[in-house]
Amino acid sequence: MKIFNTLTGRKETLAPADGKTVRMYVCGITPYSAAHVGHAMSYILFDAFRRYLEYRGFAVRHVQNFTDIDDKIIDRASRTGEQAHDLAERHIADFFKEMDALNIQRATVYPRATQELPKIIELIEGLIAKSYAYPASGDVYFRVRKQADYGKLSHRTLDGMQAGARVEPGAQKEYPLDFALWKAAKPGEPQWPSPWGPGRPGWHIECSAMALRHLGEQIDIHGGGQDLIFPHHENEIAQSEAFTGKKPFAGIWMHNGLLQLGEEKMSKSLGNLITVKEALAAHSADAIRLFVLGAYYRNPLKFSQETIEAADRGAQRLRTAAAAISSSGTGRGTVADAADPAPFRQRFLDAMEDDFNAPQSVAALFDLAREINRGAEEGKSIAAAQAQLRELAAVLGLTLQERAPQSQADIAPFIELLLETRTNLRSAKQFALADAIRQRLTDLGVALEDGPQGTRWRLAK
RNA sequence: GGCGACGUAGCCAAGUGGUCAAGGCGGAGGUCUGCAAAACCUCUAUGCAGCGGUUCGAAUCCGCUCGUCGCCUCCA
Numbered sequence: 001m002k003i004f005n006t007l008t009g010r011k012e013t014l015a016p017a018d019g020k021t022v023r024m025y026v027c028g029i030t031p032y033s034a035a036h037v038g039h040a041m042s043y044i045l046f047d048a049f050r051r052y053l054e055y056r057g058f059a060v061r062h063v064q065n066f067t068d069i070d071d072k073i074i075d076r077a078s079r080t081g082e083q084a085h086d087l088a089e090r091h092i093a094d095f096f097k098e099m100d101a102l103n104i105q106r107a108t109v110y111p112r113a114t115q116e117l118p119k120i121i122e123l124i125e126g127l128i129a130k131s132y133a134y135p136a137s138g139d140v141y142f143r144v145r146k147q148a149d150y151g152k153l154s155h156r157t158l159d160g161m162q163a164g165a166r167v168e169p170g171a172q173k174e175y176p177l178d179f180a181l182w183k184a185a186k187p188g189e190p191q192w193p194s195p196w197g198p199g200r201p202g203w204h205i206e207c208s209a210m211a212l213r214h215l216g217e218q219i220d221i222h223g224g225g226q227d228l229i230f231p232h233h234e235n236e237i238a239q240s241e242a243f244t245g246k247k248p249f250a251g252i253w254m255h256n257g258l259l260q261l262g263e264e265k266m267s268k269s270l271g272n273l274i275t276v277k278e279a280l281a282a283h284s285a286d287a288i289r290l291f292v293l294g295a296y297y298r299n300p301l302k303f304s305q306e307t308i309e310a311a312d313r314g315a316q317r318l319r320t321a322a323a324a325i326s327s328s329g330t331g332r333g334t335v336a337d338a339a340d341p342a343p344f345r346q347r348f349l350d351a352m353e354d355d356f357n358a359p360q361s362v363a364a365l366f367d368l369a370r371e372i373n374r375g376a377e378e379g380k381s382i383a384a385a386q387a388q389l390r391e392l393a394a395v396l397g398l399t400l401q402e403r404a405p406q407s408q409a410d411i412a413p414f415i416e417l418l419l420e421t422r423t424n425l426r427s428a429k430q431f432a433l434a435d436a437i438r439q440r441l442t443d444l445g446v447a448l449e450d451g452p453q454g455t456r457w458r459l460a461k
Numbered sequence: 462g463g464c465g466a467c468g469u470a471g472c473c474a475a476g477u478g479g480u481c482a483a484g485g486c487g488g489a490g491g492u493c494u495g496c497a498a499a500a501c502c503u504c505u506a507u508g509c510a511g512c513g514g515u516u517c518g519a520a521u522c523c524g525c526u527c528g529u530c531g532c533c534u535c536c537a
Binding site: 026027028029030035036038039040041042043045046070071072154155156157159160161162203223224225226227228229230231232255256257258259260264265266267268269270290291294295296298299300301302304306307309310311312313314316317320321324351357359360362363364365366367370373374376377378426429431434435438439442447448449450451452456 | 462463464465466467472473474475476483484485486487493494495496497498499500501502530531532533534535536537
């Protein structure tokens with residue numbers, strides 16, 4: 001499988017060291033507020049990527065962090081009067097709930113920054129010992145100029161960055177672009193003891209520590225949104241490679257494009273967001289996943305009401321095909337052969353192998369759906385094709401389940417009673433009454449479809 | 462100011478040197494149906510922001526112009 005590597009700017013073959021286990025680190029969230037669809041996009045993409053790797057026989061060790069201590073959390077907590085820790089844990093719990101609802105597989109490990117202090121301190125000490133870092137009044141900074149290849153991921157130079165630097169040079173820094181590994185605690189802030197006094201880790205060091213501790217010194221894939229390339233991932237490389245002396249820290253750097261709402265990226269700081277919770281209230285997980293996977297992961301994607309609704313209908317189309325019944329079941333069909341899913345599977349795989357081109361894989365699924373529907377009309381056997389559709393859809397994390405299964409079980413007998421009555425009315429050519437029942441059910445979100453084998457119903461959306 | 466992307470049909474979005482420019486949604490017509498829905502069939506970009514250039518051949522490579530976005534500060 002070939003994957004585009006941000007570091008080299010080329011597609012490269014994914015080849016885990018032991019040939020079997022892919023060690024993948026994906027940057028997680030800072031849990032100070034609700035997750036939005038942009039986060040969902042990133043995690044849906046990496047989830048589908050992981051599912052595909054597993055489908056192809058790789059084992060995946062997937063680590064995703066929580067930055068559960070940082071300025072924003074402290075800030076938010078001080079305003080609400082909540083403990084920083086409680087605030088973070090509350091959002092982490094919500095995050096899990098929402099990711100589960102999106103059918104995102106749990107990572108192997110979810111380390112939290114606040115639970116990795118020993119490793120973080122070990123790293124900082126090591127960097128100081130090698131003079132890659134220096135303490136200054138309780139802070140510790142990374143010496144950016146000490147590393148000749150600093151900037152290689154984001155393809156920048158120190159001079160270029162200084163030109164338009166908006167960073168105000170900290171008084172303690174030797175050089176304006178040096179970044180904090182450790183921040184001295186201000187009064188009242190959460191703090192941990194360290195050789196440089198009480199304080200807390202800087203943003204970037206936690207990820208290096210967690211990756212090193214949970215995956216090893218050299219990992220296969222490091223992923224996240226494109227907005228993390230600089231400074232976050234650049235700094236992670238700097239720290240990790242300086243500490244271990246081994247390059248590359250990550251074999252492939254994989255970055256997803258950002259979700260735009262209107263003409264700007266959806267982000268917490270801009271406040272133009274739709275939360276995952278809101279999205280899930282109105283749309284199925286399949287629809288949200290289809291929306292995300294319908295675009296190439298490295299390109300920006302525009303979110304709009306119209307687009308997500310298109311995904312709703314697309315998801316329904318796939319479900320309908322997966323549940324279709326061949327007309328041969330009625331004895332009408334005469335064709336003995338079966339719909340052949342093999343070419344569609346091949347297209348699906350070829351697309352995924354070439355830099356995880358999910359939109360082309362999705363297109364193959366839609367074409368397979370058409371093949372199934374056509375086969376059903378012609379009375380072909382479609383069971384194998386439907387099994388293939390479900391299997392490949394599952395690789396993308398699509399369930400093809402109708403929504404609201406639990407309430408469906410409860411209301412099913414009542415709906416069926418109504419359908420029975422309506423069927424009798426239709427037999428008696430009482431169409432006005434029959435249509436009235438159908439209309440009322442439609443208004444309540446129950447869609448009816450009259451077919452040669454009787455009336456089928458489903459919950460709409 | 463520096464760096465990096467992008468601009469493909471009404472909308473979303475693949476394609477990135479050579480049979481027909483994927484797929485979804487929407488729209489038009491048709492088949493089926495008591496009607497509807499679903500499904501199926503046909504159609505919906507002689508053209509890929511604009512202008513030059515390279516090439517036997519370009520949406521696809523190069524240059525310029527216009528427009529949009531991202532990063533350079535927290536951010537998936």
